[in-house]
Amino acid sequence: MSESENLKREICELKRANNAVILAHNYQVEDVQLAADFLGDSLELSRRAASLEQEVIVFAGVKFMAETAKILSPAKTVLLPRLDAGCPMADMITVDELRALKAAHPAAMVVTYVNSSADIKAESDVCCTSANAVQVVRSVPAAEIIFIPDRNLGSYVQSQVPEKKLHLFDGYCYVHDRFKTEEIEATRARFPGAVVIVHPEVRPEVIALADEVLSTSGMLRTVKASPAREFIVATEHGLLQRMMRENPGKAFIPAGTVKVCSNMKRTSLRDVRDSLRDRQYAITVDPRVAEAAGRALREMLQYG
Ligand code: 13P
Numbered sequence: 644m645s646e647s648e649n650l651k652r653e654i655c656e657l658k659r660a661n662n663a664v665i666l667a668h669n670y671q672v673e674d675v676q677l678a679a680d681f682l683g684d685s686l687e688l689s690r691r692a693a694s695l696e697q698e699v700i701v702f703a704g705v706k707f708m709a710e711t712a713k714i715l716s717p718a719k720t721v722l723l724p725r726l727d728a729g730c731p732m733a734d735m736i737t738v739d740e741l742r743a744l745k746a747a748h749p750a751a752m753v754v755t756y757v758n759s760s761a762d763i764k765a766e767s768d769v770c771c772t773s774a775n776a777v778q779v780v781r782s783v784p785a786a787e788i789i790f791i792p793d794r795n796l797g798s799y800v801q802s803q804v805p806e807k808k809l810h811l812f813d814g815y816c817y818v819h820d821r822f823k824t825e826e827i828e829a830t831r832a833r834f835p836g837a838v839v840i841v842h843p844e845v846r847p848e849v850i851a852l853a854d855e856v857l858s859t860s861g862m863l864r865t866v867k868a869s870p871a872r873e874f875i876v877a878t879e880h881g882l883l884q885r886m887m888r889e890n891p892g893k894a895f896i897p898a899g900t901v902k903v904c905s906n907m908k909r910t911s912l913r914d915v916r917d918s919l920r921d922r923q924y925a926i927t928v929d930p931r932v933a934e935a936a937g938r939a940l941r942e943m944l945q946y947g
């Protein structure tokens with residue numbers, strides 16, 4: 644039996660013994676995607692975390708995702724297999740910077756992308772993900788919004804909700820911010836019939852060239868349902884691997900160079916096994932922070 648087969652078998656046994664479940668984000672390495680009980684985007688995984696029966700959740704993703712699961716399911720043990728799997732964007736804004744924005748715009752409501760720390764969520768009115776950001780901003784009862792921390796997602800939401808005024812912060816995703824207009828144009832020139840789909844964390848000038856702007860699972864649903872055979876995809880490479888696996892008759896072309904989030908790729912199958920076996924690393928959130936952050940997260944779950 645190969646090492647990977649052995650690990651998979653061990654993982655299955657440990658899951659049963661620990662009454663555990665594995666949630667994994669669409670950007671995880673392929674082995675981990677295949678070992679997951681639920682594979683999805685941030686919104687799907689948050690919803691799933693809030694409604695699971697198992698006692699232990701192994702979260703194969705980055706820290707803010709495991710933290711979100713712990714806040715939504717405080718009685719459960721939430722394990723992050725790698726403590727060094729963080730999201731640099733989530734660390735770009737500090738509580739003091741958010742408080743300064745609130746002081747500068749006292750009439751505004753704070754809409755916070757889930758790619759943020761629990762401390763920041765605790766100071767927010769409502770959270771959002773890339774899948775529901777437009778809907779959340781459109782629906783909240785305020786004409787003025789402080790939208791943090793992603794400037795690219797914020798500017799996309801502003802373009803979709805022109806009737807509201809968004810105050811943006813200067814955060815960004817180092818993976819998505821690297822897509823360039825020239826990459827989209829050159830790839831389109833090689834595949835003129837392909838549909839261009841991009842994640843809203845890419846820059847506004849890249850969004851301007853797209854046929855569709857979608858969250859990772861929104862992309863999956865779209866390519867599955869579309870009669871088109873070729874897609875140029877601007878997001879982290881793990882999602883393209885899932886698309887290829889699940890849509891064998893279709894072609895998925897990276898928009899320019901392959902872009903990889905090293906944080907998402909840290910977790911291996913062995914880390915998942917170790918996490919289950921040694922119950923590491925259990926996520927904890929200060930109860931007062933968790934209560935306030937939980938309000939903003941549950942508020943989000945009411946929206947689509
Ligand atoms: P999704 O919510 O679209 O899966 O994106 C999460 C993320 O980290 C994007 O970089």
Ligand code: SF4
Pocket residue numbers: 705729730731732733758816817818819879904906907
């Ligand atoms: Fe964070 Fe970007 Fe990695 Fe997503 S892809 S986890 S936003 S750094």
